[in-house]
Amino acid sequence: MRMYDIIEKKRDGIELTEEEIYFFVNGYTSGDIPDYQVSALMMAIYFQDMTETERALLTKAMVESGDQIDLSDIAGIKVDKHSTGGVGDTTTLVLAPLVASVGAPVAKMSGRGLGHTGGTIDKLESVPGFHTEITNKEFIDLVNKNKVAVIGQTGNLTPADKKLYSLRDVTATVNSIPLIASSIMSKKIASGADAIVLDVKTGAGAFMKEIEDAKELAQAMVSIGKNVGRNTMAVISDMSQPLGLAIGNALEVKEAIDTLSGKGPKDLTELCLVLGSQMVVLAEKASNIEEARQMLDDNLSNGKALEQFKTFLASQGGDPTVVDNPELLPKARKQIEVTAEQSGTVQTIVADQLGTAAMMLGAGRATKESEIDLAAGIMLHKKVGDPVRKGEPLLTMHCNIDNVASVVELIKSSIIITDENVKAPKLIYEMIT
Numbered sequence: 001m002r003m004y005d006i007i008e009k010k011r012d013g014i015e016l017t018e019e020e021i022y023f024f025v026n027g028y029t030s031g032d033i034p035d036y037q038v039s040a041l042m043m044a045i046y047f048q049d050m051t052e053t054e055r056a057l058l059t060k061a062m063v064e065s066g067d068q069i070d071l072s073d074i075a076g077i078k079v080d081k082h083s084t085g086g087v088g089d090t091t092t093l094v095l096a097p098l099v100a101s102v103g104a105p106v107a108k109m110s111g112r113g114l115g116h117t118g119g120t121i122d123k124l125e126s127v128p129g130f131h132t133e134i135t136n137k138e139f140i141d142l143v144n145k146n147k148v149a150v151i152g153q154t155g156n157l158t159p160a161d162k163k164l165y166s167l168r169d170v171t172a173t174v175n176s177i178p179l180i181a182s183s184i185m186s187k188k189i190a191s192g193a194d195a196i197v198l199d200v201k202t203g204a205g206a207f208m209k210e211i212e213d214a215k216e217l218a219q220a221m222v223s224i225g226k227n228v229g230r231n232t233m234a235v236i237s238d239m240s241q242p243l244g245l246a247i248g249n250a251l252e253v254k255e256a257i258d259t260l261s262g263k264g265p266k267d268l269t270e271l272c273l274v275l276g277s278q279m280v281v282l283a284e285k286a287s288n289i290e291e292a293r294q295m296l297d298d299n300l301s302n303g304k305a306l307e308q309f310k311t312f313l314a315s316q317g318g319d320p321t322v323v324d325n326p327e328l329l330p331k332a333r334k335q336i337e338v339t340a341e342q343s344g345t346v347q348t349i350v351a352d353q354l355g356t357a358a359m360m361l362g363a364g365r366a367t368k369e370s371e372i373d374l375a376a377g378i379m380l381h382k383k384v385g386d387p388v389r390k391g392e393p394l395l396t397m398h399c400n401i402d403n404v405a406s407v408v409e410l411i412k413s414s415i416i417i418t419d420e421n422v423k424a425p426k427l428i429y430e431m432i433t
């Protein structure tokens with residue numbers, strides 16, 4: 001088999017075979033096939049697309065290129081949730097203990113990564129003592145005992161995806177539905193989940209800015225999941241403005257505590273109930289969505305979800321007393337309000353720009369080497385559709401840096417106030433099954 005022929009075939013719009021797909025994935029991972037040939041193939045895929053069968057085969061080949069996590073020693077159906085990324089997305093912190101509180105096992109492998117805030121692990125590390133450096137055995141034992149645990153990425157997962165993603169990044173081929181869908185799904189499948197709930201975001205703060213693109217990506221991922229034998233569904237949710245009120249690591253832990261106490265922001269609570277009830281049904285802990293939602297809702301008001309969060313934190317070395325005393329979380333030296341320059345209604349909060357502002361305050365990493373300030377971030381006081389009076393605080397910046405002039409400027413350009421009537425945006429656009 002020759003790589004040249006595979007490129008030519010795809011260039012001409014002919015479906016690749018299983019053998020051909022495994023040939024290029026394995027050859028590229030091992031270094032036998034050079035970047036320039038794979039670049040040409042990625043560009044051909046970009047223009048010619050892939051059939052559902054090709055997409056599933058590409059995903060499988062990437063999964064098999066490295067280690068796969070074996071969760072079979074955990075009792076029950078393991079459901080994972082994946083979000084395509086947004087700004088101030090506190091859902092994982094809420095969902096892990098919430099879903100566990102109704103008996104569905106949550107075995108979460110998480111990362112740190114670049115972005116507006118840290119990843120789930122960074123956020124959780126704002127709880128004094130909490131750590132995710134546990135062995136695979138401890139991880140499995142903890143999930144069996146407490147129904148929830150979080151571990152840092154271990155092993156050599158999907159090396160093919162790592163190489164392909166880096167190559168796509170410099171060859172203008174990231175933005176291709178079959179390539180994005182297989183990339184995301186390969187990582188989820190290699191992490192060992194039996195079933196997957198996808199939260200595909202759309203809007204200014206999301207990877208997919210347009211709803212139609214988000215829908216196409218969601219359908220592609222659901223199809224891959226089903227094709228490789230993992231029950232998968234997707235929710236398309238709004239990320240035109242940040243989710244909830246907090247953007248930052250310790251600030252989001254506090255927001256998660258509020259939400260688990262039934263006192264969280266409305267949009268964050270709703271999205272967690274929607275995603276959570278899908279997870280509970282896939283885990284077969286409820287027979288339908290209504291029943292699942294009722295179970296979760298009950299545990300937000302009766303204290304069980306919060307209790308589960310305490311148990312989870314303590315089981316990984318964290319101080320559970322932060323749950324009742326959030327002032328024990330890291331706190332920034334400065335709290336600076338940004339106020340409205342005119343009265344009216346909030347029309348727009350450009351999510352990605354506000355995320356960048358939070359990162360500039362120290363909440364996220366600009367490069368792999370950057371240090372995160374766990375206390376830094378932004379607390380919103382207004383959301384789209386809220387009335388505001390001139391001089392009223394729109395948000396509070398939490399930071400330990402001195403020069404915030406450029407951050408304030410960015411924030412002011414991200415929040416638009418209008419005289420016209422504006423309604424809060426829809427939170428959930430669609431469910432894809």
Ligand code: URA
Pocket residue numbers: 165174179180181183184
């Ligand atoms: N995120 C991924 O993991 N892969 C892509 O291809 C795009 C976004």
Ligand code: CA
Pocket residue numbers: 087088089090242243244245246247252255268
């Ligand atoms: Ca938030």
